[in-house]
Amino acid sequence: MNKRDFLKDAILFFPAAATLQALASSAEGSAGPARTPSDYDATKHWYGMGIDVDKCIGCNRCVEACKAENDVPEEPFFFRTWIERYQIHANGETTVDCISTREAQPEQAAPEDPTVVRTFFVPKLCNQCAHPPCVQVCPVGATFQTQDGVVLVDAERCIGCRYCIQACPYGARYLNPKTRTADKCTFCYHRITEGLLPACVEVCPTEARIFGDLKGRADRLVRFHRVNPISVLKPDLNTEPKVLYAKLDGEVR
Amino acid sequence: MSDGIPASLHEQLSHQLSQVVGFIYPNEVETQWAILIVVYPYITGIVAGAFILASLVKVFNVVEVQPIYRLALLTALAFMLVAGMPLQLHLGHPERAYEIFMTPQPTSAMAMFGFVYLWYLMGILLIEIWFEYRQQLVLMAQQARGVMKGIYGALSLFSKDVSPEAIAFDKKASKFVTIIGIPSAFLLHGYVGFIFGSVKANPWWGSVLMPIVFLMSAIVSGIAMVMFLYILISLLRNEKLDMRCLDRIGLFLLVAIIVDFALEALDYIHRIYQSEESIGILSQLVSSRLFTSMVIVQLLLGMLLPLLIIVFIRITRVNEDVRKLLYFTSSLLILVGIFSMRWNVVIGGQLYSKSFRGLMAYKMEITGIESLMTALALLALPFIILTVLFRLLPPRWMEKNAAAAVP
Numbered sequence: 001m002n003k004r005d006f007l008k009d010a011i012l013f014f015p016a017a018a019t020l021q022a023l024a025s026s027a028e029g030s031a032g033p034a035r036t037p038s039d040y041d042a043t044k045h046w047y048g049m050g051i052d053v054d055k056c057i058g059c060n061r062c063v064e065a066c067k068a069e070n071d072v073p074e075e076p077f078f079f080r081t082w083i084e085r086y087q088i089h090a091n092g093e094t095t096v097d098c099i100s101t102r103e104a105q106p107e108q109a110a111p112e113d114p115t116v117v118r119t120f121f122v123p124k125l126c127n128q129c130a131h132p133p134c135v136q137v138c139p140v141g142a143t144f145q146t147q148d149g150v151v152l153v154d155a156e157r158c159i160g161c162r163y164c165i166q167a168c169p170y171g172a173r174y175l176n177p178k179t180r181t182a183d184k185c186t187f188c189y190h191r192i193t194e195g196l197l198p199a200c201v202e203v204c205p206t207e208a209r210i211f212g213d214l215k216g217r218a219d220r221l222v223r224f225h226r227v228n229p230i231s232v233l234k235p236d237l238n239t240e241p242k243v244l245y246a247k248l249d250g251e252v253r
Numbered sequence: 254m255s256d257g258i259p260a261s262l263h264e265q266l267s268h269q270l271s272q273v274v275g276f277i278y279p280n281e282v283e284t285q286w287a288i289l290i291v292v293y294p295y296i297t298g299i300v301a302g303a304f305i306l307a308s309l310v311k312v313f314n315v316v317e318v319q320p321i322y323r324l325a326l327l328t329a330l331a332f333m334l335v336a337g338m339p340l341q342l343h344l345g346h347p348e349r350a351y352e353i354f355m356t357p358q359p360t361s362a363m364a365m366f367g368f369v370y371l372w373y374l375m376g377i378l379l380i381e382i383w384f385e386y387r388q389q390l391v392l393m394a395q396q397a398r399g400v401m402k403g404i405y406g407a408l409s410l411f412s413k414d415v416s417p418e419a420i421a422f423d424k425k426a427s428k429f430v431t432i433i434g435i436p437s438a439f440l441l442h443g444y445v446g447f448i449f450g451s452v453k454a455n456p457w458w459g460s461v462l463m464p465i466v467f468l469m470s471a472i473v474s475g476i477a478m479v480m481f482l483y484i485l486i487s488l489l490r491n492e493k494l495d496m497r498c499l500d501r502i503g504l505f506l507l508v509a510i511i512v513d514f515a516l517e518a519l520d521y522i523h524r525i526y527q528s529e530e531s532i533g534i535l536s537q538l539v540s541s542r543l544f545t546s547m548v549i550v551q552l553l554l555g556m557l558l559p560l561l562i563i564v565f566i567r568i569t570r571v572n573e574d575v576r577k578l579l580y581f582t583s584s585l586l587i588l589v590g591i592f593s594m595r596w597n598v599v600i601g602g603q604l605y606s607k608s609f610r611g612l613m614a615y616k617m618e619i620t621g622i623e624s625l626m627t628a629l630a631l632l633a634l635p636f637i638i639l640t641v642l643f644r645l646l647p648p649r650w651m652e653k654n655a656a657a658a659v660p
Binding site: 166 | 257258259262263266270276277278279280281282283285286340343344345346347350352353356357358360361362363364366448452453454455603606607608609610
């Protein structure tokens with residue numbers, strides 16, 4: 001190959017590689033090149049999360065990662081995300097507990113309960129509703145929906161009236177005792193606008209959480225939505241959640 | 254483990270967590286709206302109720318109630334001046350409260366509170382009281398000396414005209430303000446009901462009847478408060494009560510209780526009959542956590558017992574002293590009953606999980622901002638304000654004797 005041919009190929013190769021990489025990263029829905037906020041266009045995204053209920057093993061790593069990443073108080077009264085455990089008994093009864101409120105993980109597995117016929121874990125977080133009741137009730141507009149579909153709280157403006165906490169049907173909000181303002185999951189907005197994944201998704205060992213962009217054509221979340229039977233929590237309240245659960249049991253509220 | 258959260262909060266939440274029955278969402282341990290938010294609708298309810306009682310005189314010409322007209326207006330004002338305080342104290346950032354006026358969110362029921370409150374206080378109550386007292390204030394400014402002369406002069410806004418035409422205008426203006434005042438009083442408290450009734454996430458609150466139930470219970474509590482004060486003041490001052498007036502207030506109270514009872518009963522019958530998803534946990538809530546405050550205090554002691562007492566008075570026509578005592582007892586019972594009703598709505602709505610699988614607990618703090626002491630102080634404050642208002646603006650039925658003394 002002479003110098004001229006090499007340059008000719010290089011001119012073709014580099015843009016093509018960049019295009020392929022961009023396609024791959026959008027297909028992956030993650031780990032794209034780090035973007036600066038200045039070239040981030042919020043109108044081009046509509047974020048959501050998929051939860052594959054069958055894949056969650058209840059390791060609680062997402063909860064710990066979330067608390068560390070977002071400076072959530074460690075006390076077991078404040079959660080941006082948490083894991084619920086459902087146990088279906090032979091007589092049809094269901095018992096539920098929250099494994100994230102435990103002070104420490106049990107060393108040994110609990111003795112097997114013969115009446116339990118089925119058990120599963122359900123990760124919960126803010127549903128980033130497309131039609132959010134919390135935004136509707138905020139008296140000062142401190143909680144708002146971004147153009148890319150994430151519901152955020154402006155801690156500089158929030159007056160701490162707690163009306164949004166009352167209005168949330170999912171118990172996803174709390175009053176942060178340090179800032180005295182309402183607080184909740186942001187989908188790690190500081191990360192996703194940089195092309196990174198939310199902390200809980202990043203650490204999940206079984207890929208039970210799929211973060212993605214519902215506007216992205218070849219996005220993982222779009223594919224997840226297409227191939228799985230999807231439910232959302234409390235659909236009768238018409239909040240239009242963007243956290244999509246695959247294979248969700250009807251017992252879960 | 255401590256992450257810099259206040260020790261008292263940690264202790265309260267740990268205790269509340271230990272009292273949880275069944276499953277709740279983990280963030281639900283904290284009672285977001287506590288005792289101060291119970292006090293708030295209680296106080297605004299008394300304002301609206303007292304005003305509506307006063308308006309009966311002006312708009313519907315119920316002459317028997319004339320003796321308590323001014324008392325009712327001043328009661329409304331005294332409670333109105335305190336109505337915003339529990340909200341202000343409750344905020345995480347009280348210093349940002351002005352944001353509700355500066356950048357109100359039009360979709361928020363709460364954002365409208367500031368405007369409804371200001372409209373009612375400045376646009377209705379103060380104007381009506383001013384027209385009602387103007388003539389008297391002008392006369393008092395003429396008679397008084399020193400500082401009081403200046404105060405009465407300022408209160409009358411330095412008007413001097415006491416000609417028959419001017420007084421006729423006062424009457425007309427006062428009637429006009431009352432006519433606007435009635436829907437405004439309905440708005441003030443109906444809207445408080447809407448704050449709760451519009452929360453679809455909470456089936457205990459989310460009822461279309463909520464504003465109207467709040468309104469009727471407001472009227473009940475306002476009438477009961479004026480009745481209570483009327484009897485109490487006459488006892489303290491050793492003055493004779495106008496029994497015709499008291500019986501008439503008793504009649505209004507009876508009607509208001511019956512309507513209130515019917516509305517609340519309708520609400521519960523509707524819930525039980527429709528038997529929606531939440532009915533299981535709500536029945537559990539009423540039969541356990543709220544049994545004392547709802548079934549015993551609100552329903553039996555605060556509603557049915559006073560109802561029976563007033564019916565008894567009307568049927569038997571016992572003598573005046575017994576009647577006074579019975580009215581006094583029923584007004585007190587009703588005031589306690591309506592307070593429990595506010596408690597059962599506000600706190601009750603936060604004692605069950607939105608997962609419908611468990612019950613929470615609320616442990617009231619004794620001291621601190623959101624505490625029993627603050628609540629008691631806020632409930633006592635209107636009575637202190639009222640004492641000052643009585644000194645400044647004597648109600649007519651007391652002033653009669655004084656007027657007779659002045660030639």
